[in-house]
Amino acid sequence: MTYIDGLPTMTVERAIADLVEAREDPSLVADALWHAVQNGTLLAPHRLTQLLDPLARRNGEVTGAELGERMMLAAGLDDAWITRLR
Numbered sequence: 211m212t213y214i215d216g217l218p219t220m221t222v223e224r225a226i227a228d229l230v231e232a233r234e235d236p237s238l239v240a241d242a243l244w245h246a247v248q249n250g251t252l253l254a255p256h257r258l259t260q261l262l263d264p265l266a267r268r269n270g271e272v273t274g275a276e277l278g279e280r281m282m283l284a285a286g287l288d289d290a291w292i293t294r295l296r
Contacts, residue, residue: 222246223254227261230269230277236284244285255294 213219220228226246229239246252255278262274271277278295 221254221257222251223258223261226258226281227265230262230265230281236281240281240284240286243281244287247285247287247291255291256296259295 226239226242229242243252252258259274259278262277264274266272266274266277269277271280275295279292282292282295
């Protein structure tokens with residue numbers, strides 16, 4: 211959570227992790243991730259990996275970084291973004 215004009219607001223990283231936790235369609239999560247990168251609102255990729263850590267195993271990965279990498283590849287993002295996960 212972050213604050214904008216004094217109001218609590220969910221971060222993009224939290225919203226994407228919540229979509230994964232809710233078992234939303236992976237292609238929709240990939241689209242959300244792609245748009246976050248294109249709009250410059252994915253500000254803390256390392257935080258995304260932390261939020262994905264508890265969800266990694268049920269999604270076939272060992273760590274949140276691995277799950278994030280798979281999501282970024284599905285979103286068509288380049289290696290520069292993937293390295294920001296670590």
